[in-house]
Amino acid sequence: xxxxxxxxxxxxxxxxxxxxxxxxxxxxxxxxxxxxxxxxxxxxxxxxxxxxxxxxxxxxxxxxxxxxxxxxxxxxxxxxxxxxxxxxxxxxxxxxxxxxxxxxxxxxxxxxxxxxxxxxxxxxxxxxxxxxxxxxxxxxxxxxxxxxxxxxxxxxxxx
Amino acid sequence: xxxxxxxxxxxxxxxxxxxxxxxxxxxxxxxxxxxxxxxxxxxxxxxxxxxxxxxxxxxxxxxxxxxxxxxxxxxxxxxxxxxxxxxxxxxxxxxxxxxxxxxxxxxxxxxxxx
Amino acid sequence: xxxxxxxxxxxxxxxxxxxxxxxxxxxxxxxxxxxxxxxxxxxxxxxxxxxxxxxxxxxxxxxxxxxxxxxxxxxxxxxxxxxxxxxxxxxxxxxxxxxxxxxxxxxxxxxxxxxxxxxxxxxxxxxxxxxxxxxxxxxxxxxxxxxxxxxxxxxxxx
Amino acid sequence: xxxxxxxxxxxxxxxxxxxxxxxxxxxxxxxxxxxxxxxxxxxxxxxxxxxxxxxxxxxxxxxxxxxxxxxxxxxxxxxxxxxxxxxxxxxxxxxxxxxxxxxxxxxxxxxxxxxxxxxxxxxxxxxxxxxxxxxxxxxxxxxxxxxxxxxxxxxxxxxxxxxxxxxxxxxxxxxxxxxxxxxxxxxxxxxxxxxxxxxxxxxxxxxxxxxxxxxxxxxxxxxxxxxxxxxxxxxxxxxxxxxxxxxxxxxxxxxxxxxxxxxxxxxxxxxxxxxxxxxxxxxxxxxxxxxxxxxxxxxxxxxxxxxxxxxxxxxxxxxxxxxxxxxxxxxxxxxxxxxxxxxxxxxxxxxxxxxxxxxxxxxxxxxxxxxxxxxxxxxxxxxxxxxxxxxxxxxxxxxxxxxxxxxxxxxxxxxxxxxxxxxxxxxxxxxxxxxxxxxxxx
Numbered sequence: 001x002x003x004x005x006x007x008x009x010x011x012x013x014x015x016x017x018x019x020x021x022x023x024x025x026x027x028x029x030x031x032x033x034x035x036x037x038x039x040x041x042x043x044x045x046x047x048x049x050x051x052x053x054x055x056x057x058x059x060x061x062x063x064x065x066x067x068x069x070x071x072x073x074x075x076x077x078x079x080x081x082x083x084x085x086x087x088x089x090x091x092x093x094x095x096x097x098x099x100x101x102x103x104x105x106x107x108x109x110x111x112x113x114x115x116x117x118x119x120x121x122x123x124x125x126x127x128x129x130x131x132x133x134x135x136x137x138x139x140x141x142x143x144x145x146x147x148x149x150x151x152x153x154x155x156x157x158x159x
Numbered sequence: 160x161x162x163x164x165x166x167x168x169x170x171x172x173x174x175x176x177x178x179x180x181x182x183x184x185x186x187x188x189x190x191x192x193x194x195x196x197x198x199x200x201x202x203x204x205x206x207x208x209x210x211x212x213x214x215x216x217x218x219x220x221x222x223x224x225x226x227x228x229x230x231x232x233x234x235x236x237x238x239x240x241x242x243x244x245x246x247x248x249x250x251x252x253x254x255x256x257x258x259x260x261x262x263x264x265x266x267x268x269x270x271x272x273x
Numbered sequence: 274x275x276x277x278x279x280x281x282x283x284x285x286x287x288x289x290x291x292x293x294x295x296x297x298x299x300x301x302x303x304x305x306x307x308x309x310x311x312x313x314x315x316x317x318x319x320x321x322x323x324x325x326x327x328x329x330x331x332x333x334x335x336x337x338x339x340x341x342x343x344x345x346x347x348x349x350x351x352x353x354x355x356x357x358x359x360x361x362x363x364x365x366x367x368x369x370x371x372x373x374x375x376x377x378x379x380x381x382x383x384x385x386x387x388x389x390x391x392x393x394x395x396x397x398x399x400x401x402x403x404x405x406x407x408x409x410x411x412x413x414x415x416x417x418x419x420x421x422x423x424x425x426x427x428x429x430x431x
Numbered sequence: 432x433x434x435x436x437x438x439x440x441x442x443x444x445x446x447x448x449x450x451x452x453x454x455x456x457x458x459x460x461x462x463x464x465x466x467x468x469x470x471x472x473x474x475x476x477x478x479x480x481x482x483x484x485x486x487x488x489x490x491x492x493x494x495x496x497x498x499x500x501x502x503x504x505x506x507x508x509x510x511x512x513x514x515x516x517x518x519x520x521x522x523x524x525x526x527x528x529x530x531x532x533x534x535x536x537x538x539x540x541x542x543x544x545x546x547x548x549x550x551x552x553x554x555x556x557x558x559x560x561x562x563x564x565x566x567x568x569x570x571x572x573x574x575x576x577x578x579x580x581x582x583x584x585x586x587x588x589x590x591x592x593x594x595x596x597x598x599x600x601x602x603x604x605x606x607x608x609x610x611x612x613x614x615x616x617x618x619x620x621x622x623x624x625x626x627x628x629x630x631x632x633x634x635x636x637x638x639x640x641x642x643x644x645x646x647x648x649x650x651x652x653x654x655x656x657x658x659x660x661x662x663x664x665x666x667x668x669x670x671x672x673x674x675x676x677x678x679x680x681x682x683x684x685x686x687x688x689x690x691x692x693x694x695x696x697x698x699x700x701x702x703x704x705x706x707x708x709x710x711x712x713x714x715x716x717x718x719x720x721x722x723x724x725x726x727x728x729x730x731x732x733x734x735x736x737x738x739x740x741x742x743x744x745x746x747x748x749x750x751x752x753x754x755x756x757x758x759x760x761x762x763x764x765x766x767x768x769x770x771x772x773x774x775x776x777x778x779x780x781x782x783x784x785x786x787x788x789x790x791x792x793x794x795x796x797x798x799x800x801x802x803x804x805x806x807x808x809x810x811x812x813x814x815x816x817x818x819x820x821x822x823x824x825x826x827x828x829x830x831x832x833x834x835x836x837x838x839x840x841x842x843x844x845x846x847x848x849x850x851x852x853x854x855x856x857x858x859x860x861x862x863x864x865x866x867x868x869x870x871x872x873x
Contacts, residue, residue: 025523025806052649056807056835060822072820074807074835078649078663081670085807106652109843117486127435132479132872134347141381141487148491150381155350157389184288185361186424192357197331199450200351201461204437209445212468272469272853302458303451303481304869305506308550308587312576315569330454342458342868348480351451377499382484401587 006082010049014040029085037088038098044075044084045103051075051084054104057111059118063144068092069120090120099125117142217269221261228257281428288423292336292362293415294324299335301355304342306369309401318404323411332359337414338391343371344384356391362424364417366410367393370400436463436475444472451480455558455858459868462845462857469853474846481868489832494520494594494799495792497832502588504834505870508547508813510539510579512870513592518673519808519819520594523801524770531763532596533674534716538609539579539591540674540810541705541712545616546575547813547865548656548698548705555695555862556627559636564623571619574612581608584752594799595772596765599755600719609713613706620702627695637691641848641860648689652840655815657864660697661689667811679711694863719760731780738781747777770799798827805831814838814865836870 007028011021017036022029032040044051055074062068067089075084090097099122100107111122112131119140122128130137134154139146196203231253239246264270302310314320314328321327329335332355344352356365367387370376373396375385387393394417397410440446449455449462456462459481465473485504489497501516502509514536521528528536553568576586581602583591591598627633643653648661658665666683668676684700686693728748729737737743749757756764758775766772773792778785791797801823809818815837822831841864849857 024804027807053654054652055809055816056818056820056833058820058833060805060831072805072833074818074820078665083807104652105647105650106840106843109839113839129435130479132482134479141484146381146487148380148487151346151385152381153349153384154346155353155390157349157384158392159389183427184425186428187426188361190357192354193360195354195358197333197355197358198448199456199461200355200452201448201450202354204434204446204448204463205440209443214468300454301452304459304483305503305588307458308506311550311553311569312573312586316566317570317573328454343481343483345480345482345872347482348451348459351480355452377503378483378488380484380488382482382487403586 006049006080010044014043027083027085029087031087031089034088034090034097037086038100040086041073041098041100041103044086049077050079051077053078054100054107054110055083057100057107057114059114059120059142061118061142061144066092069095069118071097071114071120095120096123097121098123099128101125116140119143214269214272217264221264221269224260225257228253284425285423286419288425289419289421292423293418296325296337296364296411296415297327297329297335298325298337298339298366299330299332299355299359300328300339300341301352302341303344303348304369304371306341306371306401309404309407310339310341310368313404313407318408320408320411323408323415325411332356335359336363338363338365339368340365340372340387340391340393341368343376343378344387344390345382346384347382349384349390352387353390364394364414365391366395366397366414368397368407368410369402370398372396373398376400434463434475436465436473439473440465441472449857455861457554457866457868459872460842460861460866462849462861464854464857466854469855471849471852471854471857474849474857476842476845478842479872482872483869485834485873486832489829491828493795493827494801494829497829498593499588499590502590503869504836504873505547505812505814505817505838505867506587507550507865507867508540508543509588510543510592511547511810511812512817513590514540514674515808515810515812515817515819517592517594518810519806519821520771520799520801522808523804523806523821523823524594524768524799526595526766526768526771528596528766529763531600531716531719532765534712535582535597535601535764536592537674537676537679538709538712538716539582539589539597541708542575542579542612544813545702545705545709546572548702549575549616549619551813551862551865552623552695552698555859555865556623556633558858558862559633561627561630561633564626567619567622571616574608574615578605578608578612581605582755593765593771595768598764599753600760600764601716602755606713609709613709616702616706620699624699634692636855637695637859637863639688640691640852640856641863642688642690643844643848644689647844647847651844653815653844654837654840655812656697656701657694657841658815659683660686660693662687667809667816671809673810675712675715679708681705681708681711691859691863719763731776734777734780742781747780749776770801796827800825800827807835809835812837814841814867814870817870834870834873836873838864838866838871842866842871 011018017033017040019031019033053076055076058072060070060072062070069090071088073086088097097120099111109131111125112129114120115122115128116130116132117140136154137152235250300310312318338356338359367373371378372387375383395410395414397406399406445466447464447466449464451459451461461477463475464471485500489500501512504512549568549572553565556564579589580586583589643661645661645663648658654665662685664683664685669683681704684697686697727745729745731747734743734747753776758777761775774785774789779789803823803825805822807818807820809816817837818835820833821829824830845861848860
């Protein structure tokens with residue numbers, strides 16, 4: 001399928017869930033509503049579009065804007081050699097989004113990392129724990145509100 | 160007779176010194192962490208070691224058996240020149256019996272970890 | 274100098290000579306300096322020429338702790354445990370800028386220098402230090418071992 | 432610690448740590464194993480021991496200053512991370528890189544790729560007992576690092592590939608040192624093929640061990656040599672060609688079972704391809720116009736003094752570490768487009784515009800300020816697709832910089848690969864995945 005009608009196909013199929021689709025610096029970006037995310041993901045992984053690989057999953061913390069967190073998914077379809085970026089904005093209070101550990105197996109660790117770094121909870125995640133930081137660490141370091149050099153030593157340090 | 164006693168004396172003292180020198184010259188600084196097992200630096204997951212599996216014992220016994228066998232080769236090799244054919248048959252019998260033991264164990268599959 | 278003092282000083286120099294040329298090191302490797310440690314330990318720059326070539330991967334058999342690469346706060350207790358489980362007499366080399374002072378990672382995750390966790394004998398700067406700097410650091414440690422008062426079991430603690 | 436494995440463990444099985452400080456765990460990876468004798472019943476991995484706050488640090492550094500941090504990500508092939516970051520910024524700024532700089536970049540990245548595969552296979556072979564292979568490969572890597580060191584000044588953490596080009600031109604004797612490096616590496620590869628390819632011990636340890644199916648590999652997001660070992664052809668250099676890879680001919684080796692032996696095999700064949708690439712690029716690169724020995728060279732201080740009246744005509748003797756970025760060779764190695772252009776030192780010393788634009792570039796708040804928006808670009812690294820996702824808000828510091836670390840996805844499949852196998856199979860499986868702490872924990 002040509003690039004254009006692939007996007008039209010997606011736009012027409014998921015018109016309810018899509019908020020907008022733009023193209024920044026040559027990458028195709030779809031902004032999806034939080035409720036319809038699971039349907040869009042399952043649909044994109046399915047056959048007509050065949051986005052079989054979840055390239056990357058990360059989160060950006062826009063401290064100023066009211067919907068503070070924004071999840072960014074990068075999908076890649078091997079057969080069509082196309083990349084796609086999906087964005088979902090989450091409220092700042094207690095950000096929750098569906099977990100895709102069922103669809104892609106690497107989502108398990110990626111989501112644990114986003115939970116560890118941003119505090120975004122993932123509904124339906126098999127084992128949501130910290131992955132990079134240690135148990136006694138309070139707070140989520142990659143949030144803009146966390147100071148850059150605030151160390152929480154795990155054992156008493158000799159000065 | 161004399162040089163036998165002399166060699167025992169010299170080598171005995173030498174080996175005693177080499178063994179005990181650590182005990183004599185090693186500094187002693189008791190440290191509680193040293194009693195804990197070394198688990199690559201991370202805290203041990205369970206205290207104490209549970210029951211060890213059977214195949215470990217089998218392999219250990221087999222090793223012990225063959226180690227002793229090798230220990231017997233050494234005096235035989237020393238006295239081999241004047242024993243001639245008789246020495247060879249004694250060694251052959253000894254090795255044959257233990258060789259059968261190993262082949263039996265191999266076929267029974269104690270090395271294959273089910 | 275009474276006879277006994279003469280003997281003990283001879284014994285100390287002998288001990289110092291023995292200990293400095295038979296350093297078994299425990300490579301506590303974590304990050305990029307590990308690549309430079311590989312070059313320093315391998316054939317081209319050969320650390321074995323100075324008697325420190327034998328790597329022992331258990332603290333029980335090592336007397337030199339070579340801390341190589343960034344130590345993060347999550348790894349700090351591991352480093353402390355390994356250091357305490359080493360037998361006396363033991364020495365520590367801080368290999369690379371991250372172990373000396375936290376290097377370019379001045380943030381919430383990295384320990385700003387491993388002397389905040391364990392006492393360090395020799396600091397090797399560089400990110401990563403060239404293998405020649407590593408060998409130079411090792412020579413300085415050997416000098417230090419030779420000159421420092423040796424410790425042994427029956428020594429009267431002055 | 433409420434670890435998952437302690438909760439699920441059966442009372443009579445043995446729980447063991449293959450902890451962070453372990454020779455085969457590259458120092459920063461912990462596997463907790465539940466053993467029944469030698470058989471692994473359950474495994475849990477713990478990472479994060481080398482988490483150094485890369486992404487948080489990048490949010491507080493300017494675009495130009497955070498280049499050295501990208502060296503320390505995959506520190507076995509540092510120049511490929513530099514390339515990934517530099518090309519992401521060039522995509523965002525819309526900057527065109529001169530032809531010669533692109534060729535030098537391909538040469539440097541292929542050298543780094545070979546040293547990455549050499550180090551990975553050396554460590555894997557040593558952990559399986561083949562210490563000779565480790566010494567041979569480290570010797571070969573020294574020759575590769577010689578070329579990199581003479582060009583960039585540092586053996587490993589080079590920060591050589593800058594946004595808009597490269598830092599300095601190649602030095603005079605680079606052709607024959609590349610030639611010696613290539614033939615040394617070929618000799619070592621021939622030896623290692625002889626040592627390991629049909630070695631029964633190595634075959635028993637790796638053939639059929641740690642095999643992964645194609646669906647699982649894709650579901651885990653595998654890329655790079657590990658994915659190609661399962662037979663799926665995906666290489667960013669072919670899928671989305673960048674630099675000169677569409678003009679150079681090289682093929683992509685594929686495995687078939689996706690087990691340790693295939694990962695070893697794919698990496699060995701990929702090194703051959705990289706050597707071919709290096710030879711093609713070395714033939715392509717023309718001999719640079721050397722500045723040549725001018726009759727009279729003056730010191731920078733003298734040039735500044737003379738520069739007050741009129742622009743001095745003599746050449747300025749630059750300090751040795753600026754060698755290769757003289758003015759005459761400058762346009763070939765660094766782009767002249769506005770937002771990333773740093774004037775050559777000769778202009779900075781003598782002309783007013785050079786001084787101002789140089790000062791302006793490095794002043795706080797000015798420098799490189801890409802337009803608002805986010806961009807994702809990826810290159811083919813030693814372990815797979817190294818992708819940079821940068822969100823910029825118009826200031827000179829990235830608002831968010833995320834690295835798509837290939838070995839984060841590869842290592843997340845380790846638990847499934849070793850469950851039910853013997854304890855000794857963990858070492859070759861983990862070795863062939865080439866886990867790099869800096870890239871895994873960022």
